[in-house]
Amino acid sequence: MDKIWPGILKPAQLTGAGRPVLQPNEIECQLVDAVEMQLETGPTVPSFRNALVIVSTHRIICVDENSRSAGAIALGSVCRTFPPKKNLKSFFGSPKMRIQLWSKNGSVAAEAASATESAITVVMVFRGQTSPDSFITKLGEVLEAKAWEVDLKNFRVESENSIDGGETGTSTSGRGPANNFASVPPVRKLNPAMAGVAGILRKEKEQLEEADKNLQEAFSDLKALMSKAKEMVNLAERMRIKLLAAPSQQNSTAGDEETGNQEIQDLLLSVGIVSPVTKESAGALYHQQLARQLADFVKIPLQKSGGMLAMVDAYCLFNRARGTELISPEDLLQACSIWASVDVPVAMRRFESGVVVIQSKSHNDEEVSMRLEILVKQPEAMRQGITASDAARALGLAPALAKEHLLAAEMRGQLCRDDGADGLRFFLNILIDLDVSKAFQ
Structure with a gap:
C-alpha cells in the first residue's frame, strides 16, 4: 500500500495472522472495515477499496487483507479532521470523512513544526454496514490525548523519584510524654441539626454521599492500575525480546544461566497481551x-x-x-x-473421541505415526507395551493428547491394545502382517 501512495503511507508490518505489529507503548483503540481510501489530488491517484482501518494511540493503520499489506499514518501528522456531514444526502449515501495531513516536499510531515506546504487531504468513505460514529469519536479522543508525545524516559525518572521520596520520607509527628493525653477520647458535642428524624435522614444522606465518593475514588484508582498494567506488559515484552536476542549475540556456556533465562522468558511471556481485541x-x-x-x-x-x-x-x-x-x-x-x-x-482439530485441540498446519500425522512405530519397536516396548505417558514423553505432548494419537494409530491398524490390570497399554500390531492362508500349514 505504501508503494502506491509513496510519502503518505509508511510501511506497517503484519503478523502471520494478518494483525498489525504494534509499536512500543502503542494500544489499539478502534477499527472499522469496508473503507475506501482516496486522495483529493486528482483522478489519476488510485484508491484503496475494502480496507480495514485501525486507529491506535499512535497511528492510523490501513490493512489490505487481499494483498496482505498495510500502511500507516502517524497521528502526529494529522492537521485536522472533518467528520461526515449530517444531512439528507449523507443519509442515503456513504459517510465520508476528510483528514488533512501536514506536508513537506510532497510528502507527509512528521509534525506541524516541519510542515512547509499546504496540507494533504485523505478521504475515508465508509461503505460497511456498521456505523462509523464510534470510530470517528475514538479518533478524536486519541488526537486530543496525544499519547505519542509521552516521553517514556521522563516517566521512568519521575516514577523512580516518587518511589524513592516515599521510602525515604520521615515522619514529623513525634510521640512522647506530652502526647499521652492523645489516647483520651474527645467529649462529643451535641449537634442540634442531628436531632430527631430529620437528623437521622441527614445522617443517612451524608453516609450515601461518602460511600459514593469512596466508590468514585476506587474506580479512578482501578483505571490508573489498568493503565500501569499495560505499561508493565509493554516493559515485559521488551525484556523478553532482549533475552531472546541475547543468545545470538554471545555464546553462553553456563547451563544454569541458560535455564534461568528460559524461565524468565516463560514468565514474561505469560504477563499479558499489550492490546487485546475487545x-x-x-x-x-x-x-x-x-x-x-x-x-x-x-x-x-x-x-x-x-x-x-x-x-x-x-x-x-x-x-x-x-x-x-x-x-x-x-x-x-x-x-x-x-x-x-x-x-x-x-x-x-477434533478427534473421533470428541477432544478438540489446536495444532499448527505444519503438524504432520505421518511423522507422529513413524515416531510411534519406532517407539513400540523398542525391545522393552515389545515386551511390556507403551502407555500414554510413554508416548507423551517421546512426542513432547500432554498425556491426554498422546493418548488420542495412540487411539488414532490403533484405528489405522498400526497398534493394538491390551487393557489389563496394569492399565491400557499399546503394542505393535504384528497380526496385520500375518498370512492367514499359511496359518494352518
Whole structure:
C-alpha cells in the first residue's frame, strides 16, 4: 500500500495472522472495515477499496487483507479532521470523512513544526454496514490525548523519584510524654441539626454521599492500575525480546544461566497481551480479529508443546494473558472456527473421541505415526507395551493428547491394545502382517 501512495503511507508490518505489529507503548483503540481510501489530488491517484482501518494511540493503520499489506499514518501528522456531514444526502449515501495531513516536499510531515506546504487531504468513505460514529469519536479522543508525545524516559525518572521520596520520607509527628493525653477520647458535642428524624435522614444522606465518593475514588484508582498494567506488559515484552536476542549475540556456556533465562522468558511471556481485541474496539469484527490475535498468541505455546495444544490449555493461557479483558469459551470456539476461512498458520482439530485441540498446519500425522512405530519397536516396548505417558514423553505432548494419537494409530491398524490390570497399554500390531492362508500349514 505504501508503494502506491509513496510519502503518505509508511510501511506497517503484519503478523502471520494478518494483525498489525504494534509499536512500543502503542494500544489499539478502534477499527472499522469496508473503507475506501482516496486522495483529493486528482483522478489519476488510485484508491484503496475494502480496507480495514485501525486507529491506535499512535497511528492510523490501513490493512489490505487481499494483498496482505498495510500502511500507516502517524497521528502526529494529522492537521485536522472533518467528520461526515449530517444531512439528507449523507443519509442515503456513504459517510465520508476528510483528514488533512501536514506536508513537506510532497510528502507527509512528521509534525506541524516541519510542515512547509499546504496540507494533504485523505478521504475515508465508509461503505460497511456498521456505523462509523464510534470510530470517528475514538479518533478524536486519541488526537486530543496525544499519547505519542509521552516521553517514556521522563516517566521512568519521575516514577523512580516518587518511589524513592516515599521510602525515604520521615515522619514529623513525634510521640512522647506530652502526647499521652492523645489516647483520651474527645467529649462529643451535641449537634442540634442531628436531632430527631430529620437528623437521622441527614445522617443517612451524608453516609450515601461518602460511600459514593469512596466508590468514585476506587474506580479512578482501578483505571490508573489498568493503565500501569499495560505499561508493565509493554516493559515485559521488551525484556523478553532482549533475552531472546541475547543468545545470538554471545555464546553462553553456563547451563544454569541458560535455564534461568528460559524461565524468565516463560514468565514474561505469560504477563499479558499489550492490546487485546475487545468488543468495544472491534465491533462487528470482534470474532474475526480475535481469531487472528489468538493465532498469533498460540504460536509460541504450540512450539513448546510439540505442535498441538489442548483447547482447555489454550483458553487458560489466552485469558491469563488478556488480564481483565476475559473471553468466554463460546467466543474462543467461534474464533477458532473462523481459522478455516482466513489465512493463519494454525487450525482447530477434533478427534473421533470428541477432544478438540489446536495444532499448527505444519503438524504432520505421518511423522507422529513413524515416531510411534519406532517407539513400540523398542525391545522393552515389545515386551511390556507403551502407555500414554510413554508416548507423551517421546512426542513432547500432554498425556491426554498422546493418548488420542495412540487411539488414532490403533484405528489405522498400526497398534493394538491390551487393557489389563496394569492399565491400557499399546503394542505393535504384528497380526496385520500375518498370512492367514499359511496359518494352518
